[in-house]
Amino acid sequence: MDGQTDAGKLAVLLEHWMGHNRGHVEEFAKWAEKAREAGHAVVSQRILEAAGQMDKANEILQDALSELGGT
Numbered sequence: 001m002d003g004q005t006d007a008g009k010l011a012v013l014l015e016h017w018m019g020h021n022r023g024h025v026e027e028f029a030k031w032a033e034k035a036r037e038a039g040h041a042v043v044s045q046r047i048l049e050a051a052g053q054m055d056k057a058n059e060i061l062q063d064a065l066s067e068l069g070g071t
Contacts, residue, residue, distance in 0.1 A: 007068055014065040018058045025051045 028051040036044035065071070 011065060011068050011070045014061050014068070014070070018061050018065075021054045021058050021061075025054050028054070 028047050032044045032047035032051070035041075035047060
């Protein structure tokens with residue numbers, strides 16, 4: 001990295017990616033419910049599993065942000 005400027009850009013990117021992922025998780029939850037209501041329980045469960053993995057990715061990205069000194 002090229003010093004503080006790149007670290008600052010990286011922190012902004014990490015925050016953006018986490019926010020983007022949260023948006024996906026919300027959308028996944030909506031569609032998992034629709035799938036469940038339509039009788040597709042296994043599809044619903046798979047979507048919820050994907051949402052859980054996205055949450056896990058955010059935890060890892062948050063750890064990276066913390067390593068940069070972010071919150």
